[in-house]
Amino acid sequence: MSPNPQHPGPVRPAAAVNEDIRALWHGGDRDPRLRLTTAQRAMYERLLREWIAAARAEYIAAA
Template sequence: MSPNPGPRAAMRPAAAVNEDIRALWHDPRVGLTGDQRATHERLLTEWAAAVRADVVPAA
């Protein structure tokens, strides 16, 4: 199974994913644990997909 959601998969807005990223890493002076880094990477991937989905192709 592909790690990328298909075009019909429900996608959260980039702003919602960004809130989760900010909540995960609330103090940049403190490093993330291994599990938190994995979650951060997953959230960044989800955020990037949401941003790409918001782009409207030029006419």
């Protein structure tokens, strides 16, 4: 199951996507107390959709 149905492809493991989410929130020079920029928010939303798809795929595979 792809995170984007219009672009089918393999799903990365949920843990890998979670690492990207954590890096977005805590990486670089950004003060973690500040809000995300518009571009960062768009990336976060994309990563969140990808994480949901990955978690769902892992849950189904484990069932």
